[in-house]
Amino acid sequence: MTGLIDRRSLLVAGGAAALMPWLPAWAQPVSAGVPTVSGDDIHLKIAHRMLTVDGRTSHAIGINGTIPGPLVRLKEGQQARIHVTNALTDEDSSIHWHGLILPFHMDGVPGISFPGIAPGKTFTYEFPVRQSGTYWYHSHSGLQEQIGHYGPLVIDPAGADPVAHDREHVIVLSDHSPLHPHGIFKKLKQMGGYFNRQKQTLGGLLAGKDQSLKERAEWGAMRMDPTDISDVTATAYTYLVNGHGPQDNWTGLFRPGEKVRLRVINASAMTTFNVRIPGLAMTVVQADGLHVRPVEVREFQIGVAETYDVVVTPGDRAYTLVGENSDRSGMARATLAPRAGMVAPVPPLRERPLATMKDMGMGMGGMDHAAMGHAASPAAMEHGGGHGGDRGGMTHSMRDMSLAPTVKDTPTVQTISPMPADRTGEPGQGLEGVEGALTYRDLVALDPNPDTRAPSRQMQIHLTGNMERYMWAFDGVKMNEVKAPIPFTLGERVRVTLVNDTMMAHPIHLHGHFFELVTGKGDHAPRKHTVNVQPGGKVTFDLTADAPGDWAFHCHLLYHMHAGMMQVVTVRAPEGKAA
DSSP states (O other): HHHHHHHHHHHHHHHHHHHHHGGGGGOOOOSOOOOEEEEESEEEEEEEEEEEEEEEEEEEEEEBBBBBBOOEEEEETTTEEEEEEEOOOOOOOEEEEOHHHOOOGGGOOTTTTTTBBOOTTTEEEEEEOOEEEEEEEEOSSGGGGGGOOEEEEEEEOOOOOOOOEEEEEEEEEEEEEOOOOHHHHHHHHTTTTOOOOOOOHHHHHHHHTOHHHHHHHHHHHHTOOOOOOSSSSSTTOOETTTTTOTTTTTEOOTTTTTTTEEEEEEESSOOOOEEEEEEOEEEEEEEEEEEEEEEEEEEEEEOOOEEEEEEEESSSSSSEEEEEEETHHHEEEEEEEEEETTOOOOOOOOOOOOOOOOGTTOOOOOGGGGSSSSSOOOGGBBOSOOOOOOTTTOOOOOSSSSTTOOOSSSOOOOOOOOOEOOOTTTTTTTTTTTTTTGGGGGGBBBSSSSSOOOOOOOEEEEEEETTTEEEEEEETTTGGGGGEEEEEEHHHHHHHHEHHHHHEEEEEEEETHHHHEOSSSSSOOOEEEEEEEEEEEEEEEEEEOOOEEEEEEESHHHHHHTTTTTEEEEEEEOOTOOO
């Protein structure tokens, strides 16, 4: 019976492929092995299941029986109605629609926008679809996202799609471990570098690949490890493409000469991927679901929760799609090929990067593009938070400096970046010196920004952490210590600068909003919902607080959020005025 089903599936797939040239782009079959749900009423069921990756089976949570969950395909202008049943027997669950503009009570964050979905219960999400592009969805309950509770979401435009393509594939990158996520978190709390197996060695010193003895002594005195790029590495993770490990080799087919659109989604818990297709140029056409002016690249870094759409025109041969972890301890691997069964060479892992003094916020040079945008009124400049107090007993050299005005002096603040630099013109850790690598400054919005008013005020938020104790926070204050949410007035325009006081990149996500990166692009600034702030760096964005309600604001590294790097943004109408 299995053979008959497989043959029938192949015949159906073959027939669909034959019809493909006569179907509109939104109706064409995509990504073999990724089921699609669509329509006015969509039903999703969250349940336990087992997942086999590269021959190894472990526990997971799937949606409608698959990992990742099915591709949810919506149409701009429709009224979405999605019924989500929690079939888990022992825990609440939820779905957050990442990057979607919707009423806050449909955002899916337990404790902020709704109570969650109890075991055996069904919650119906209902909202108007007001946008198009590539997005995704995932749990915001506990650490369920780590074990498979995520899936792709594509919204087709109401009108013509400006991205010309003949075929598309959804590429969901993720990380999976047979270790229970709470076990991973426990090990990180016990030793921040527990999963780092790429520390410096005598052999590396003698070969000139690692730091000199003098540099090692200096970094040792600061209790910093330059090899600490990723909290969780290939020691614990297998990196997946559409739920398949590198040995499983997920394959996307094409016809030679077709324009193939790849909708790349980083649905991992903790992994920053550097993505490339050796021998094939990629044209970036969308970032975080919004169109950008086409820019050709050879490689791009995609932070956790970001999405990029790229178009490629492959020839009559197979290509390897590589998603290399930024610490280069492992990779996700897939194949693009004109015929099933074809493979291409898999490149070896490149030499692992080392953090530098610039990653500690001690870099020099670089133009601060925050000064190039609209200048806010000096009288309106505001800085929230408190001031550092008694720092007696501290031994860390960087903590002897005056704390920034917004940062609380708490154990969560291990370091302060003395000279944070705007690093939006850099491609990200592991890609320094790589020709053709994408940077945020390469992104230019295809359409003019909807709001070009000058900000009426400014605020600065510091991304703080203590790697030794595995504590993470905004301005030194963990989520469970927050006294009040970050307040915004409905309709106001605010310039926000994120300062990374740590040696790790942080993908920061604001729910319910898009913001414009201040990178010198004027009224065509790239608009995003998630931005990866490089170590020791800073990113400035302009935000229009146009969505009333309470919204989560957090680092999308799952264990950083779990450890405290999350707060709530509240958007309210001015007193006496209705929202």
